[in-house]
Amino acid sequence: MAIPKKALYLIDASSYMYRAFYALGRLTGPDGKPTQAIYGFAQMLLKVLREKKPELICVVFDAPGPNFRHELYASYKATRQKMPEDLAEQVPLIKKLVALHGLPQAELEGFEADDIIATLAGRASKEDIPVVVVSADKDLHQLVADGRILQWDPQKDEIFTEKEVAARLGVKPSQVADLLALMGDSSDNVPGVPGVGEKTARDLLARFPTLEAVYEHLDDVKSSAVRKKLENHRDLAFLSRDLVAIRDDVPLNLAPSDCRPGEPRYRDLLRLYEGLGFRSLVKSLREDLESMGREVPLRKDASERTVAVVRDLSELERVVREIQGRELFSLDLETTSQDAMRAEIVGIALSWEDHRAVYIPVGHRGEGSEGQLDASLVLKTLAPLLTQDRPGKAGQNIKYEWVVLQRAGIDLRGIAFDTMVASYLLDPGHPSHKLERIAAEYLGESIPSYADVAGKGKSQVNFSQVPVEKAAAYACSDAETTWRLVSVLEAKLEEEKLKELFVSLEMPLVRVLGAMELRGIRVDARKLEDISRDLETKIEAVAAVIYDMAGREFNIQSPKQLAEVLFDKLCLRVVKRTKTGPSTDMEVLEELAAEHPIAEHVLTYRTLAKLKGTYVDALPKLIHPETGRIHTSYNQAVTATGRLSSSDPNLQNIPVRGEEGRRIREAFVAEPGHVLLAADYSQIELRLLAHYSGDEHLVAAFREGADIHRRTAAEIFGVPYHEVTSEMRRHAKTINFGIIYGMSPYGLARQLRIGTTAAKAAIDRYFERYSGVKAFIERTIEHTRKLGYAETLLGRRRKIPELQSRNRTVRQQGERLAVNTPLQGTAADLIKKAMIDIDRVLAEEGLKTAMLLQVHDELVFEVPEEELETARKLVQEKMEKVITLKVPLTVDLGWGPDWSRAHG
DNA sequence: CGTGTCGCGTAC
DNA sequence: GACGTACGCGACACGG
Numbered sequence: 023m024a025i026p027k028k029a030l031y032l033i034d035a036s037s038y039m040y041r042a043f044y045a046l047g048r049l050t051g052p053d054g055k056p057t058q059a060i061y062g063f064a065q066m067l068l069k070v071l072r073e074k075k076p077e078l079i080c081v082v083f084d085a086p087g088p089n090f091r092h093e094l095y096a097s098y099k100a101t102r103q104k105m106p107e108d109l110a111e112q113v114p115l116i117k118k119l120v121a122l123h124g125l126p127q128a129e130l131e132g133f134e135a136d137d138i139i140a141t142l143a144g145r146a147s148k149e150d151i152p153v154v155v156v157s158a159d160k161d162l163h164q165l166v167a168d169g170r171i172l173q174w175d176p177q178k179d180e181i182f183t184e185k186e187v188a189a190r191l192g193v194k195p196s197q198v199a200d201l202l203a204l205m206g207d208s209s210d211n212v213p214g215v216p217g218v219g220e221k222t223a224r225d226l227l228a229r230f231p232t233l234e235a236v237y238e239h240l241d242d243v244k245s246s247a248v249r250k251k252l253e254n255h256r257d258l259a260f261l262s263r264d265l266v267a268i269r270d271d272v273p274l275n276l277a278p279s280d281c282r283p284g285e286p287r288y289r290d291l292l293r294l295y296e297g298l299g300f301r302s303l304v305k306s307l308r309e310d311l312e313s314m315g316r317e318v319p320l321r322k323d324a325s326e327r328t329v330a331v332v333r334d335l336s337e338l339e340r341v342v343r344e345i346q347g348r349e350l351f352s353l354d355l356e357t358t359s360q361d362a363m364r365a366e367i368v369g370i371a372l373s374w375e376d377h378r379a380v381y382i383p384v385g386h387r388g389e390g391s392e393g394q395l396d397a398s399l400v401l402k403t404l405a406p407l408l409t410q411d412r413p414g415k416a417g418q419n420i421k422y423e424w425v426v427l428q429r430a431g432i433d434l435r436g437i438a439f440d441t442m443v444a445s446y447l448l449d450p451g452h453p454s455h456k457l458e459r460i461a462a463e464y465l466g467e468s469i470p471s472y473a474d475v476a477g478k479g480k481s482q483v484n485f486s487q488v489p490v491e492k493a494a495a496y497a498c499s500d501a502e503t504t505w506r507l508v509s510v511l512e513a514k515l516e517e518e519k520l521k522e523l524f525v526s527l528e529m530p531l532v533r534v535l536g537a538m539e540l541r542g543i544r545v546d547a548r549k550l551e552d553i554s555r556d557l558e559t560k561i562e563a564v565a566a567v568i569y570d571m572a573g574r575e576f577n578i579q580s581p582k583q584l585a586e587v588l589f590d591k592l593c594l595r596v597v598k599r600t601k602t603g604p605s606t607d608m609e610v611l612e613e614l615a616a617e618h619p620i621a622e623h624v625l626t627y628r629t630l631a632k633l634k635g636t637y638v639d640a641l642p643k644l645i646h647p648e649t650g651r652i653h654t655s656y657n658q659a660v661t662a663t664g665r666l667s668s669s670d671p672n673l674q675n676i677p678v679r680g681e682e683g684r685r686i687r688e689a690f691v692a693e694p695g696h697v698l699l700a701a702d703y704s705q706i707e708l709r710l711l712a713h714y715s716g717d718e719h720l721v722a723a724f725r726e727g728a729d730i731h732r733r734t735a736a737e738i739f740g741v742p743y744h745e746v747t748s749e750m751r752r753h754a755k756t757i758n759f760g761i762i763y764g765m766s767p768y769g770l771a772r773q774l775r776i777g778t779t780a781a782k783a784a785i786d787r788y789f790e791r792y793s794g795v796k797a798f799i800e801r802t803i804e805h806t807r808k809l810g811y812a813e814t815l816l817g818r819r820r821k822i823p824e825l826q827s828r829n830r831t832v833r834q835q836g837e838r839l840a841v842n843t844p845l846q847g848t849a850a851d852l853i854k855k856a857m858i859d860i861d862r863v864l865a866e867e868g869l870k871t872a873m874l875l876q877v878h879d880e881l882v883f884e885v886p887e888e889e890l891e892t893a894r895k896l897v898q899e900k901m902e903k904v905i906t907l908k909v910p911l912t913v914d915l916g917w918g919p920d921w922s923r924a925h926g
Numbered sequence: 927c928g929t930g931t932c933g934c935g936t937a938c
Numbered sequence: 939g940a941c942g943t944a945c946g947c948g949a950c951a952c953g954g
Contacts (some may be wrong), residue, residue, distance in 0.1 A: 390948055445943055480928075580949055581933055600933065607934060632935060661943060666938085672945045675937035683936090707938090707942095763941040772940080842942045846938090850943095878938045878943085932950080938943080 025174060026152040032139045032277050034157030035127075036084040036134035038063050039116060041158070043109045051299045051466075057110040064119060064295075064303055069176045070156060070311065071123070078151065079282040082138045083113075084131040087897045090266050103393060109806060115298070122291045124284035126276075133272050136161055140270035143171050146278040147201045161207075163187045164198035164268060171345050176306065181670040191752060192224040199235040203263035212262050218253045243354070252902065294555055296468045301459065304468055306881055330496040331380040333393045338403050341575035345374050345407055349683055350438060352505040353408075355423050356497050359384070361537065361670070362425035363646055363653045367397060368486045370496035372507040374413075379498035383490045390490030412437030415656050418457045421658070425538040441504050443528050444511040446659035447520045450820050455659045461503045464510045469499050521849075523817050528658065531854050533654040533874070534861045535666070542651030543673070543874045543884070546920075549641045551687040555636040557682070564627045571620040576629050581606050587620075594618055609772075620864040633682050641689070644671050656876070663843050664818045664850035665878055674877045678925075691707040692884055699871075699890070700924040701897045702880035705730055706911065707762050707850045710815075714802075714844065717794025722796070724909035731755040737791040757788055762845055763793065764838030799841050806840035815905070816855070849879060852911075856904040871896075882921065890917060 042062020050057035071313045090484065110730040121125050139162065143153045147170045155162050158175040165171050166187050175181040180186070184195055193201045204223035206214020214223075227241070236243075237256060243249040244849050252259070266840050278323065288311060295304045312859075332338050345351050351374035357365035366385060373379035381392075384397040409432060416439035417423050427434045445455040445464075452459075459751055461467045476482055476497040485493065493797050515521045569575045572591060576583045585604045588594045594614050596604040604610075609629070614621035627880030652671065668674040676690070692698045712720040723733045728743070735746040735754035753774055760770050771781035791798040803825070810826075811819045820843050824836025857873065858882070864871055871893040875882035881901070885893045894915055901913040918924045 119947095157931095555945085577949080579947090580950075602932070603931080628935080632947075636945095640947085657944095664942060665943060667944050669945060672937085675935090675945065678938095679936090700933060760941065763943095765941045766939095768940045770941090772942065846943065849938095880938085921931070927954085928952105928954105929950085929954105930950105932948105934954085936947105937943085 025074065025154055027853060028077055029152040030078040030080070030142070030146045031070060031074065031154045031156055032279060033065065033067070033070065033079065033081045034139060034159060035081050035120070035154065036135045036161065037157055037159045038066050039109065039113065039468050041773035042066075043112070047177050047267070051297070056108045056112060056257075057300075058296050059109055060073055060115050060119065060298060061300060061303075063116050064300065066156075066176055067120070067123070068303065068306065074154075076283065078146075078278060079125055079283055080128040080142060080281045081125050082135040082142075083127065084134045084510055089134055090269075091134070094455070098320060116296075118610050119291070119294060121285045122294060124286045126281050126283070128274065128276055130272055133269070137269040137272045138274055138304075140268040141272045141274055141926050142167055142276065142278065142281075144270040147171065149278060150279050158684055159462065160191065160198070161202070161266060161268065163191060164195050166195040181357045181494050186827050189661075192220075193227050193516060196384055197227050197231070198262055199267040200236075202266040203225055203233055203259050204236075206262060207266065209452050212265050214262050215251055215259050218248065222248055233259060239800050245296065247295070248498055248511070265337045275276045282704055284328065296462070297466050299462050299466065301462050301468070311381050327498060327502055329376045329494050330380045331494045332380050333395065335395065335399070335403065338382065338395065338400065339833050341372065341380055342403060342407055343515070347370065348413045350416055350432065350508065351407075351421070352376070352501045354417060354497055354501040354504065355424055355426055356493060357426060358486055360424045362655075363542075363649075364428070365422075365426050367426060367430060369490075369493055369497055370400065371494075371501035373498070373501040375508055377502065379502040379505070381490075381494035381497045384491050385486050386488070386493065388487040388489055394490075396432075401427075402429060405432060405710060409433050409435055411436040411822060412863070416441065416504055416508050418442050418460075418500065419659075421532050421536045421539075421656075424533060425540050426884060428536070428540055430812055437529065439508050440529065440532055441507045441511060442659050444507075444524060447524055447528060447818070448511070448514055448518060450659075450664060450818070451662045457503060457507075460507060460511075464507055464514070468498055469503055472496075474696050502626065507554065518819065519817060525627055527851065527854055527858070530858045531658065533657060535859050537861070538875070539653050541872050541874060541884070542646065542649055542653035543882075544650065544691050545641060545645055545647055545652050546689045548637050552633060553639045553682070553685050553689070557630050557638060561630045561634065562628060564623050564630065568620060568623050568627060571618075571623070578624060579631060584624065588614070588624075590621065597619065614640045632684070633677060637676065637686050641671060654875075663848075664814060664820075664847040666854075666856075666876060668848070668876075675877055676921075684922050687925075688920045690921035693920055697737075697890060697917045698874075698892055698918060698921055698924040699885045699897065699915065700880060700921065701885040701901055702877075702881070702911045703849070703853065704914055705902065706852070706879050707845045708758055709907065709909050709911060710848050711762065711795065711798070712843050712909045715794040715798030716793075716908060717792050718794065719792055719796070721909055725908075727912075731758060734758055734788070738787045753784065757784060760785075761788070761799075762842060764841050784855045800845065803837050803840045812840050812847070814844050816848070816851040818847050818851060820847065853879060853881070853901075856901045859900045859904065860897060863900060867892075867896075869893065869896075882924070885917070 039059045045057040046058035049056065049061055049857055051057045111285055117127065139155055143155065143165055146153045153171040155165055155171060155173040155809060156176060157173060157474050158177065162173055162435055163182060165907070166173055166182055166184055168184045176204045184470055187195050191198060191201060201223050202212060203269065204215050204218050204226060205220050205393055206212050226236050230239055240249055240252060243252065291306060293309060321737065325565065332341060336715045340910055351372055354371040356369040357367055359365040368385040369381055369383045371381045382400055383394045384400050386394060406425065415434065419442045420437055420440045424434045424437065441457065442455045445460045458469055458471050460467050463593055475488055475492060515524050565578060568578055578584055582603065584606045588606060589596055589604050594617055597610040597613050598605045601615060608625065611621045611625050641652065646653055654668045654673045655670050657667045675684050709724055712724050717738065723730055731751050731754045732743060733744045734757065735750040736743045736753060739750050756773050757770065767778050767782035770779045770785060774781065806822055808827045811821045813819050822836050822839050824832050825840060826834045827836065853876065857876065861873060869884045869892065871883050871888055871889050874884050883893060883897065898915055900912050902911050904911065916924050
């Protein structure tokens with residue numbers, strides 16, 4: 023049923039406020055104040071306004087303090103009697119928000135929103151105005167009357183007419199109050215008739231139309247037990263109905279015709295949203311304004327910044343003199359590409375005091391491009407600033423600047439502050455550390471995005487085509503915002519005890535990573551082409567077999583088409599399902615392999631196609647035309663645990679297992695006269711588990727240098743170390759990893775394809791033998807719950823709000839994170855420290871060995887053959903001695919002409 | 927035609 | 939629902 027036009031929309035504000043407050047968890051604005059109720063409410067409201075454009079609307083609130091229902095029944099809404107402080111402080115802002123939207127609002131002392139809604143709905147009906155009650159609450163179902171009043175929940179987009187009410191509650195709207203009176207409503211502390219639940223209540227009302235009728239015909243109630251309950255609690259039943267029945271006669275001085283919305287105050291609304299950090303709502307409001315053809319108000323602070331475009335040498339020299347002697351300035355390069363290895367400099371923005379920045383255009387080709395200083399002259403003039411440690415440099419993702427400047431012949435030194443990295447340390451779980459987002463959170467400001475200046479998608483232009491004035495405004499905004507963020511973020515880092523980690527680990531790492539990216543790794547393109555042809559042949563052969571078995575050709579790479587073949591055509595068993603259909607993943611196919619040979623072939627096909635598509639054919643495209651090498655990007659602000667990530671290409675997931683994997687790694691080669699040296703930490707996370715837990719058996723095993731999985735197998739299977747079978751060792755290995763990841767008996771059972779009982783027994787046995795580990799896990803979870811965050815050995819922190827959840831599954835997830843994060847995160851801390859130590863010593867010793875890759879617990883170096891001996895010792899020493907733990911850290915080394923043989 | 931999501935699979 | 943952290947491919951649905 024469609025919603026009628028020209029209806030009066032009555033918004034149940036209080037219920038949405040509460041819902042959002044409890045459903046959205048902790049959401050806070052830039053000032054740290056809670057905002058989730060405001061956000062949830064605003065989202066709902068915007069949806070109503072945008073989709074329905076109501077001509078009559080009223081936003082209705084519960085009155086604070088007691089109402090007539092409390093006089094009727096003392097414990098009514100006892101659970102909610104006092105609004106939580108965190109919610110109460112959001113209410114005024116919600117009301118302000120409604121007012122700024124120009125919408126009428128209503129509230130009446132002594133009554134709840136429901137009563138006001140009912141009263142207004144009644145008045146509208148008398149005037150033949152259709153009413154839409156905007157609420158998800160079932161209490162309000164009692165107002166629904168086909169043709170006059172319907173209820174709508176914009177969040178789920180559910181419409182309730184009499185039919186839907188009947189479907190949901192099993193009674194007519196007019197019986198809703200009677201239903202709740204009989205069954206009670208625990209959320210509002212409505213008692214109901216003790217012992218009568220939803221089913222009984224519904225059955226009674228199916229036979230008798232009203233609560234009165236039920237009591238008039240008590241003798242006709244079949245069940246004597248129910249009859250007895252009804253008899254005994256007659257007063258409670260009628261009291262309950264008085265509590266739930268909505269009053270439609272409140273003394274409200276408001277007519278439906280008073281509910282016309284006024285003109286929204288867009289400028290103030292944007293400011294309010296921005297202040298609250300509601301980026302997405304700001305964006306959608308702006309879009310609305312644009313689509314209405316209205317002028318979009320200026321962004322806050324855009325006018326508060328002094329921007330100067332530097333076009334002559336004397337001015338540039340004046341800038342240099344001004345910055346000299348400062349402690350810090352911020353630097354932002356505008357370039358022709360997001361890829362630092364391909365970018366050419368278009369302009370340079372600098373900021374060294376609040377609300378002021380300069381832009382030096384050097385590579386613009388479009389509007390205003392005349393009268394630019396020559397790029398090399400600018401760099402030469404800036405060089406004294408850039409290549410000295412002092413003043414320090416700040417930037418947003420300043421590794422990018424480092425790489426680009428290196429390629430331009432400038433060795434940027436004194437990298438002191440990266441706002442992206444700082445933001446990451448403050449909240450590594452946050453999905454974004456873009457400047458735009460950081461500025462919104464820590465400064466409460468909305469800054470122009472790159473897309474605003476250069477466009478996006480098809481209409482995106484090269485930055486060199488952006489008019490100089492426009493580019494200057496954008497670049498200066500970035501540089502100056504970065505500048506102001508430094509002191510704010512620095513104070514936060516101090517406050518959170520993260521300053522040391524930032525200064526001594528993450529910031530020194532920036533340049534080390536930049537150097538690894540710049541150096542890149544040599545890839546043998548011809549070898550990859552050979553592999554590609556080989557794979558192609560094999561893939562075609564396997565595909566032919568699959569088509570033959572399927573009886574037709576189809577796209578094997580399409581899970582949907584594959585599912586059709588396997589499950590419809592060949593009628594194989596559906597092992598498990600995904601959201602969209604039967605699953606065809608590896609686990610399923612391995613199981614189906616016992617039933618039909620096609621499964622095995624599909625597995626082979628998948629493996630080969632994966633390798634070809636993701637690695638063999640993708641990698642050559644990423645070989646740099648000038649260096650002939652592959653230059654990955656290491657991202658320092660992505661993972662929740664502190665690990666690095668790698669992209670374009672991801673060199674951290676190059677295959678290692680299997681024949682084809684080996685061949686792919688053979689394509690990563692050393693320069694002539696060099697070898698690749700690979701050094702990886704052995705079992706670092708398990709060693710950290712031993713260290714943290716202090717478990718005597720685990721610690722002893724590592725001190726003795728035992729094969730840890732074999733040792734574990736001996737312990738849990740109760741056999742001598744030398745009698746452990748490979749099967750037993752495999753099980754033990756899975757359990758060891760499972761412990762680190764917080765695996766459940768179910769998970770272990772699935773992994774090992776054993777029964778849940780057997781899996782549980784194995785885990786019990788493990789904890790029996792390694793009781794220190796059990797204690798560590800429990801202690802860690804409790805500690806994390808109290809602090810609200812997990813912590814690594816070097817003090818990295820990750821918030822774990824999941825531990826506070828009332829949802830058991832979410833909470834268990836939190837428990838796994840609480841255990842896993844310190845282990846994975848500390849391993850990340852340690853290898854980062856080792857990288858910095860090694861980088862420093864290599865430089866000190868004047869060695870030509872270069873660090874190329876980091877793969878979480880492994881470092882790969884390119885070593886001149888004559889340095890191998892030195893480098894081996896140095897790397898091993900620095901990695902193993904990175905820190906002293908209760909157990910030794912050991913590093914395995916290997917070397918060879920390519921990455922595969924370096925592992926040998 | 928570009929963009930976002932899903933299913934899947936690679937690494938540690 | 940059930941094992942932590944990533945990135946990226948091809949297919950597909952969707953919207954302009």
